[in-house]
Structures are given as structure tokens and as C-alpha cells.
């Protein structure tokens with residue numbers, strides 16, 4: 001079912017979400033179906049459960065390669081539950097981000113360039129990946145939602161934050177997260 005995505009200003013987006021304790025339940029399957037339906041409806045790159053008002057540590061993400069926005073590399077469709085992130089280098093790089101909870105805007109956000117993430121899939125199986133670049137950025141953005149952090153809170157230079165049409169007139173932009 002397509003759910004309403006909460007927008008910045010809603011206090012539910014600022015909560016720290018709690019871990020999933022039981023896997024293989026109808027509740028978890030229903031939550032994941034709703035996240036997928038909602039993300040697909042909005043052509044998003046990722047969505048976290050708190051964005052639809054469910055305070056659990058569940059995110060989904062996935063991006064298909066698109067020549068119209070070459071910096072957004074393909075990211076496999078992923079369900080990540082109870083994630084843990086471990087940066088593999090101290091350096092951060094800045095790039096533009098958008099968020100389904102901050103629609104129509106972009107900001108320049110520093111993120112760790114490379115990291116290892118681990119967590120559970122929808123069956124409760126543990127997995128881990130080592131990633132960099134855009135994939136690493138998407139994971140950091142989504143997992144921030146689980147701690148009540150929206151990307152504008154990480155913008156360092158507010159001259160690089162604004163409305164899509166004003167920042168990038170006429171350009172095709174990568175999907176929001």
C-alpha cells in the first residue's frame with residue numbers, strides 16, 4: 001500500500017527508531033511491501049520506515065543506472081534491517097542529496113567515502129557489504145533517518161542548499177532518498 005511520506009517538521013522524523021526483534025512476521029512483510037510500494041510510487045532511491053511513521057530500524061534502497069545522471073551509479077535493490085555502519089576511512093566527500101521528506105530541494109552533504117555496512121535481510125539473515133561512492137552515500141542517508149537525522153542537518157554551507165528548479169534549472173536530477 002502506498003503510504004504518506006512524512007515531511008521535515010514532523011516530530012516523528014526526529015525519533016530514534018528501535019530495532020526489529022522478530023523476523024518472518026506478517027507485520028514485517030507488510031511494512032516492507034508498503035515501503036516498496038511507496039518508494040516506487042515516488043520514484044525514490046531509498047526509503048526508511050520512520051519516513052512512513054513506523055519507528056523501526058528498517059530501510060530499503062536501490063537505484064538503476066541512468067545515463068541522465070551519471071553520478072548516481074547503480075545500487076542493488078536492498079532491504080537492510082538493524083544496520084551497523086563502519087567507515088573505512090576518515091575522509092568525507094561532498095555531493096548533492098535530496099530526500100522524499102524534503103521534496104523539491106537539494107543540499108550539498110559530506111559523507112564518508114567508503115564504509116562497511118552490515119545488518120539483516122527480510123528473513124533475518126545477516127549480511128555485510130563494503131561499498132564506496134554513491135552506494136555508501138545512499139546507505140548513510142537512509143540510516144541517518146533511523147537516528148532522527150535529516151540531510152539538511154548535515155549541510156555545512158547553506159549557499160549550497162535550495163530548490164531544485166533554482167539550483168539546477170532544466171536539469172534531470174537523480175531520485176530523492
Ligand code: NI
Nearest residue numbers: 099100101177
Ligand atoms: Ni531521506
